[in-house]
Every structure is written in structure tokens, then in C-alpha cells.
Amino acid sequence: MSTSQASSGLALEVKHLTKSFGSYPGVWDVSLSVKERTIHGFLGPNGSGKTTTIKCVMGLLRRTSGEIRIFGEELQGDGVELKRRIGYLPEIPSYPTYLKGGEVLLTYGRMRGIKGSELLAQSKALLAQVGLTSDTGKPVGKYSKGMQTRLALAVALLGKPDLLILDEPTEGLDPVGVIGLREILKSLVSEGHSVLFSSHQLPEVQQMCSMVTVLKEGRTVTEGSVAELAKRLRGGVVYKAEFDSLGPGLLDDLKRVDGVSEVTSTEEDVVAILVSKDYDLRPSLARLAVHHGSLLLSCERKEASLEELFISLMKENS
């Protein structure tokens, strides 16, 4: 790991990034701070601007405005010296199909300035780490999607970069591959590396990441630790309530109860109620049921998952 890290303690900092494609705004206010030695989740629905942001960081797209700092240094021009500290796994990994798996690592390793026996040793170790040792001699064109992703991870790890940027890395991976990835990332962080983990797989983010930035329609809607986020998002409690009968009037009134941010009908006469304040909602539900000539048959309270909070956040910001 490089010893020249700036004192900001941030591996990656993006401030008020905008990127427009003609009149279409790709991203229009993205801010993001990835602390060193953390796995930072980058969440958002499809088209929210995650990949556009990452491409701006990697210099594949020119930003319209905003600031990008990598280990405290502003990214300008080709940013060759800064890129040396970054390993990137693209959303759709594509390597020349005529190259064999092992050759891919040697090819990009040479471009990263790794030479001779060191390159051979690193390539061998990385292929073993991602479970591709037996497929080294196979052309990349014959790799499955999961194998291509694992190969891309090995390429991203070439040169032991300080910051890993992974764009949807679990796409195409089987459960064993996902567990393997999780282990690799945890081990990297323990060695002092930092990871930006872009995904729409919320359980993955919840399991792997300590920090998270949420994007919606090209802007950052929130950022913080996963635990803090759950707390900040109005308590993060879900009530699953079953009524004797659930008419439209009762449903409307449920949505108007103080602290309720989301009411979703799950089955007939059963609703999931996401509550922003952590207080006992059951008396209010019972009263409303009686008021509408119904009965509250059962009511179960549980902590909201990140997914439920995420959906709530998306709806809130619409």
C-alpha cells in the first residue's frame, strides 16, 4: 500500500458532481465520501447515476462540473498517478475474447508497470484467489458471465491498488462466488485497502458495507453508516397488521397516521406499515379499525430491512 496517503482520511471524495449528456442530465448533484479502510456501499435504482459517477472517477466520462479527489488529490487530466492506486471492476467486464484468462492478467499487468517474475507470480496468485486456476488457458470468449466477473476482479486487484471500485460485482456470480467475494473484500479491508461497492443488491450492501451512499435520479439523497441510516430513516420499524376487513377508507387513514411513511398491501386485508418513529403503533391501529367498522386481528412489529428503508427513501424523494 502506498504511504503517501493524504491526511483527509478519505480514499475517494466526490463533491457536487454533474454530468450531462446533451440536454439529458446523467447526474446532477452527486457527493460521496469513501473513508479509508472501509467497504462503502453505493446504492441506487437502475439509472440513478451510479455507473456514470464511477465512469467520471475513472476518466471514462468527462465531468461537466464538480470535484473528484482520490486520497486527497484532485483528479485532473488522465490522472495516471492516481489511477495507479485504483483497481476497477466495470459493470460489464469485457476483455478481448481472443486472449486467454492468464494472458488478460499479463496484458493489463504490463500496462500497470508490473514486470517479469513479479507479474507472473501476481497473476498466478490472483487467478487462484478468484478460483480460475484451472481456466487460465481458456479463451475469455468461452468464459461464463460469472467467470468473467471473477476475472475482472483479478484484473482489478493487479498491483494491489489502495482503492477498489466495484460496479455491480455480484452480477453473474453464484452464491459461492458471492461468499468468496465477500471474504476477499473483508480481507482487503483488514489489510488497509478501501472499497467502493456499487450495487442494487441491498442485502449484499447490508452484509458487506459499513457505510452507504444512496443515489436517486442523479443526486445523492443520503450518506452515512448503514446502522445510522436505518436510525435516521425515521426509526426503521415495520408493522405487519391483519384486519378483519380492509376498506379504502381505513387504508387512507392508516397513511395519515403520524409517523407512517409507507403502507403496502401485502395480502388480502394485510398491510405492511413502515413507521418513521419508534413508538407503539398498535393502539392507533386498533382505534382506526374500530372507527371503520373493522377489527385488528394481529399485529407484528419488526426492524425494517435496508431494502424497506431504501424503498421508503426512494418514494419519499419522488
Added chain:
Amino acid sequence: MSSLAKVWAVARYELTWDFRKRRTYIILSLFLFEAFVFAYLLPAVVGESIVAGTYLQGVSTGGDLWWVNVPNLVFNTLMSGIFPLFIGGFIAADSIGSEFDANTIVPLLSQPIKRSEVYAGKLLEKVLLLLVVSIVFTLLVVAGSEVSVGAQSHLDMIPFVVLAEFGAFLEFTALAFLIGSLVRSGVTTLGVLIAAFIVILGAVLFVSLYTGEQEYMFLLPTVNADYLLKTVLYYIFQPFGVMVLQGGMMQARSIPVAVGVVSGLEYSVVGLLANLLAAFGAGYYFFRRAEVKG
């Protein structure tokens, strides 16, 4: 890591690609066929009216204007006009455009390497490949002519013929780099190259029919692309006149020759270099600005 090492790493990457794609071998087969045409078919079947004496004799008779004789000798048929397009253009069409098509440009540009080094590496590989192809082609033709016609003279002209072929191939490579960087698609690059060739051919045919001149193929931009520009200028300034398309045209349009500043050879080499610099320079400008959106 030095800049040169990075350029070389990209050149190696490019060379591996060129040597593993089927298109390269199809084109090189055509190239061998072309060598056969020049070494055997033209001298044996068509006769000495096209290839005067030995293969290299015609070149030497041009003296300082060898540049005019080389295209006469090497590029004076429709077939030979197409070969530089195939060898210089079609192989290079993949070089930049297809990287965007296949999305392989993403891992390439994500490495700690400047775009100028990526472009230079790709260019270096093409220069080396085409230089080798030009040398092998010339030697094959001379050796083949030795067998089919007899002892060859004027072997000292070999470097000039190699240079002329190399320049012709590289002109199409430059066009392929420019179009590829602009349209960011290998398939479209191929299409535009073919369309450009057909348009140029059509334009030259039109001009030659208009003027009644038979040596229209002389104007194909396979050696020096500014033939086309000159043709158009001639047509604009002399719409009802008669164009002279012989070697004298080179004299007529080489104003510096008339005032004794530079020779025809220098003018031709400078013209070729200017064409290459303009096309490769414009290609780099677009490559530098290209965004990876997909």
C-alpha cells in the same frame, strides 16, 4: 514505468489482437495474391507495356520523380487500389472502433496509462506491421519476377518502392484511426472506409471521363491522398478545361519545383507526411475526447 514501456505494452496488446483475428489472415492471403499478380500475371500475361522491363526499372527512370512512377507501377490498377484499403484500412478498422463496440476500451482506458500512450501504442504496432508487410511484399514481387521474367535490375530502387507501399497502407490506417475515433464503431469504420473508397473512385471516374483521360486510376489516393484535392481544385478552376493527369501534373501542381525551392521528391514526401499527420492528429483529437457511454 516509462512512457515508452507503456506504449510498447499497448503495441504488444495490439499485435496479439492482429495476429489472432481471422480478418488479418484473409487480408494477408489477398496480399499474397497481389504479390502473385505483380510478380507473375502482369509481366507474363499482360506484358511489358505495363511493367516496363524489370519490375523496378520503371521506378528508376523517373529520377527525382520516382514518386510518380511508383504509383504508375504499383497502384495503376483497380485491384492494386483496393489492396492498400484492405491492408492498411481493414486491419486498422478494428484498432479503435471495435474497442468501443466490444467495450474492451473500458479496461484499457482504466489502466494508469495516458490516452496519448494508448494511441501511440496502437499506431506503433500498425507502423511496424505495415513496414514488415511492405518489405515482404516488395521482396516477394522482386523474387517472383526473377523467376517469371528473369534477372531483375535496379534493385537500388527497392527502398523507394517499400516506402511508397508503406505510405499508401499507412494513409488508409490513418483514415481508419480517424474514422474509428470519430464514430467509435468498428463496423461503421469499415463501412465508411468502403464508402469513401467508392466515392473517391466514382469522383475520379467522373473527372477522367469528363476530361477523356484514361489514366484515371492514377488519381486514387493510395499513394498520396492530396491527388483527390488537386483533382477537385482542377475541376473547380478549369470546369471546361482539359486536365493533364500525367507526370507533368506533379510538376504543374508542384509550385515549389517551378521556383526551384524543393524537388518533386521532397514535395511528395512532405505531402504524404502532411496527410498522415493531419489524419492521425485529427484521429488523436477525437480519441482524446471520446467518452465511454455504453
